[in-house]
Amino acid sequence: MKKIGVLTSGGDSPGMNAAIRAVVRKAIYHGVEVYGINYGYAGLINNDIHKLEIGDVGDIIHRGGTMLYTARCEEFKTPEGRQTAIDHLNAIGIQGLVVIGGDGSFRGAEKLTELGFPTIGIPGTIDNDIPGTDFTIGFDTALNTVIDAIDKIRDTATSHERTYVIEVMGRDAGDLALWSGLADGAETIIIPEESYSMTDIVKKLRRGHERGKKHSIIVVAEGVGSGPEFGQKIQEETNLETRVTVLGHIQRGGSPTAYDRVLASRLGAHAVELLLDGKQGCAVGIRNNKLVHKDITQVLSETHEIDQEMYRLSQELSI
Template structure:
């Protein structure tokens, strides 16, 4: 193997740049040429591909977002689009591809492997919703961003004696809501993996108010529903002054934490090692602080599981 490519796809996450840096530098260390694909699979189809040198990844390990940019691509979902992508790679003699992203990105990588083109997946998403790894690149940074925001909102909630509903990202996964809610002592945490009883939520708020509690924090994952609508129901039911904050895309940005920088560096380097060892169609991850790899088709068949013990603990501590 002489040439490999690397791309980022789907939603950006803090630490993607650290992963790109690791792929490029690990590959060059082993005398490989590295080509960066701009704008994900869309750029792959269009041939927006450039050779990368050591200096191209200098001074990016601490930056959020992705140097290679990212985009959605409907054309890649078609057989014709995927063949165009393979043709672009073959025309440049690029023999394998590292794909950094979430489950949608891995489905694209799986399709390329089915066409006989070697790929390795690196999990990068703030949702932490990829099976086969304890943590995805960007989750820790997003978690700390959410915690910082909740801390600030709590100051205002206390000053005005209000109930605050805070909507966080996570799509169909509740990790961001659960971890931030537990870390910040939220009275109620609503996640898509667990059903909730509105009567119990209201009862908990009223109990707190009755014992003199001046404010309450409710964390709701976007996969559960609209935080704005939920906040309106709370105010109508309890008559407690309620405000809603939707944190939105602020959760995706920012300088990655030390944990995410190290995780991204380890996973990016292992991806190159797998390709050098003739492996393909696999995703790298971390389990019990050990770097592992699993077949992408196997990863995609599994369903993300939230930590039910942690959810139970959050309920026990919010009495």
């Protein structure tokens, strides 16, 4: 293999640039040319492909976002679109592709592999919802962003003796809510993987208020419902002054943490190694701090699961 490509797709996450850097430098170290594809799968179809040299990925390891940009592409979901993408890759002589992104990006990589084009997926999403890996690139940074925000909100909640509902990202995965809620001592954590009772939440808030508790923090994953709606229900049920903060896209930005930089570097290099070893249709990941890879179709067939022990602990500590 003499030429490989790399792209980022779907939602951006801190650490994607570090992964791109690792792919480029690892490949060049082994005498392989690397081509960057702008705007994900849309760039493949539009032939927005350019060669990357060592200097092109200098001074990006600390930057959030992605230097290759990202976009969603409906045309790639069609057989004609995928064939156009492969034709453009073949015209340049690119023999393998590294895709950095979430489950939607992985499905695109799976389709390319089915058509005979060697592709490796790297999990990059703040949701941490990709099976087969303990952590995805960007989760740790987003988690620390959320924790910092909740710390600041708690100062205000304490000063004004209010209940605060904080909506965090996560779509169908509650990892951001669970980890941040546990780290910040939230009184209630509401995630899509677990059922909840508004009656129980209200009872806990009233119980705390009766024993002299001046404020409460409730963390809600966006996949469960609207933070403002939860806040309205809680105020109506408890008559406690309640405020709502929706953290939104601030969670995706910022300089990646040391952990995300190292994780992205390791996964990026491992993806290149797999391509050079003749592997394809794999998703790389990390388990117990060891690099692993798994069939991407198998990964996509599995369901992300929350850490039940951690969830139970959060309930036990928030009495």
